Amino acid sequence: MSESGQAIFDRRIESEQKVEPKDWMPADYRKNLIRQMSQHAHSEVIGMQPEGNWISRAPTLKRKMVLLAKVQDEGGHGLYLYSATETLNATRDEMNEALHSGKAKYASIFNYPALSWADVGAIGWLVDGAAIVNQISLQSTSYGPYSRAMIRICKEESFHQRQGYEMMIVLANGTKEQKAMAQDALNRIWWPSLMMFGPHDSDSAHSGRSMQWKIKRRTNDELRQSFVDQTVPQIEFLGLEMPDPEIKWNEERGHYDFGEIDWDEFKRVISGDGPCNRDRIRHHKKAHDDGQWVRDALVAYQTKKSAASAA
Numbered sequence: 371m372s373e374s375g376q377a378i379f380d381r382r383i384e385s386e387q388k389v390e391p392k393d394w395m396p397a398d399y400r401k402n403l404i405r406q407m408s409q410h411a412h413s414e415v416i417g418m419q420p421e422g423n424w425i426s427r428a429p430t431l432k433r434k435m436v437l438l439a440k441v442q443d444e445g446g447h448g449l450y451l452y453s454a455t456e457t458l459n460a461t462r463d464e465m466n467e468a469l470h471s472g473k474a475k476y477a478s479i480f481n482y483p484a485l486s487w488a489d490v491g492a493i494g495w496l497v498d499g500a501a502i503v504n505q506i507s508l509q510s511t512s513y514g515p516y517s518r519a520m521i522r523i524c525k526e527e528s529f530h531q532r533q534g535y536e537m538m539i540v541l542a543n544g545t546k547e548q549k550a551m552a553q554d555a556l557n558r559i560w561w562p563s564l565m566m567f568g569p570h571d572s573d574s575a576h577s578g579r580s581m582q583w584k585i586k587r588r589t590n591d592e593l594r595q596s597f598v599d600q601t602v603p604q605i606e607f608l609g610l611e612m613p614d615p616e617i618k619w620n621e622e623r624g625h626y627d628f629g630e631i632d633w634d635e636f637k638r639v640i641s642g643d644g645p646c647n648r649d650r651i652r653h654h655k656k657a658h659d660d661g662q663w664v665r666d667a668l669v670a671y672q673t674k675k676s677a678a679s680a681a
């Protein structure tokens with residue numbers, strides 16, 4: 371008797387083999403992957419907006435070129451992730467519709483404004499830094515196309531993180547005003563960066579199943595702690611004040627302690643009521659509508675080509 375799809379799937383997960391698009395998979399595994407991967411793709415694309423706003427105001431040509439390349443990379447990450455999600459039979463139209471209707475979320479951090487040039491540095495350093503901590507663990511996610519997208523994305527993201535930190539080094543060692551800008555950016559972006567890892571494990575709706583299926587390899591709280599542990603020495607190196615008075619090395623735990631996130635704010639932002647939620651979606655819808663002529667032209671060209679080859 372041949373083995374059931376479920377048994378083959380279970381064995382694959384158990385033995386760390388990847389699940390590939392044509393393999394049998396439980397319906398809930400597919401659904402959960404579509405949810406997480408499409409939200410990840412949306413985060414990359416919506417994440418282009420806060421930094422994109424600064425391209426025309428970058429202080430030098432070199433900074434402008436670097437920022438332009440970084441924002442373009444984020445668009446590319448979105449495309450890898452949308453393509454990877456399409457292998458699960460989700461269409462781009464469905465994913466877009468879910469984003470525009472508010473059914474699909476995207477990383478809460480992008481609902482905060484980038485108020486100063488120092489925010490661009492802090493986003494690269496902290497937001498890309500937080501993203502990498504998570505994405506390194508997702509390189510070994512059980513779904514093949516997601517894992518392979520993560521390997522490539524991490525390489526680019528680590529360049530983004532370093533360019534952001536280099537900007538912070540320059541500002542923190544610049545004039546009094548520049549140092550104050552760097553401190554202000556750190557103070558504002560710190561907490562939303564910690565929120566990127568999601569609710570506490572005890573409140574996380576999806577972690578249990580996702581860890582079992584090896585979609586997620588480390589829990590929200592584990593990842594958040596790794597991020598804090600790696601970032602505190604970087605704050606010290608910059609000579610900036612800690613953004614949270616409760617940050618303190620805990621000898622017994624071998625980790626830094628830190629204060630409690632404002633979970634009411636987190637819930638407000640993920641349910642659509644953050645400082646920039648409406649603007650972000652309005653802008654995305656407009657860009658999508660403005661690009662309709664490109665999609666129409668592609669279809670018209672394809673139709674013409676097929677008609678010519680049939681003739």
Ligand code: BYC
Nearest residue numbers: 410413414417475476477478501565566568574575576577
């Ligand atoms: N923001 O059960 P939980 C980048 C939602 S972009 C918004 O713990 P899960 C970059 C969660 O979706 C890289 N929503 O969820 C780009 C769920 O709601 P639904 C972004 C959040 O999935 C441009 C509910 O809360 N990285 O690098 O097990 C410039 C319950 O949560 C958030 C990724 O997207 C949040 N922060 O764990 C610069 C990583 N947290 O879906 C940089 C991929 C939670 O039931 N995603 N929610 O309506 C993941 O790893 C996981 O989805 C999470 C959450 C760890 C985020």
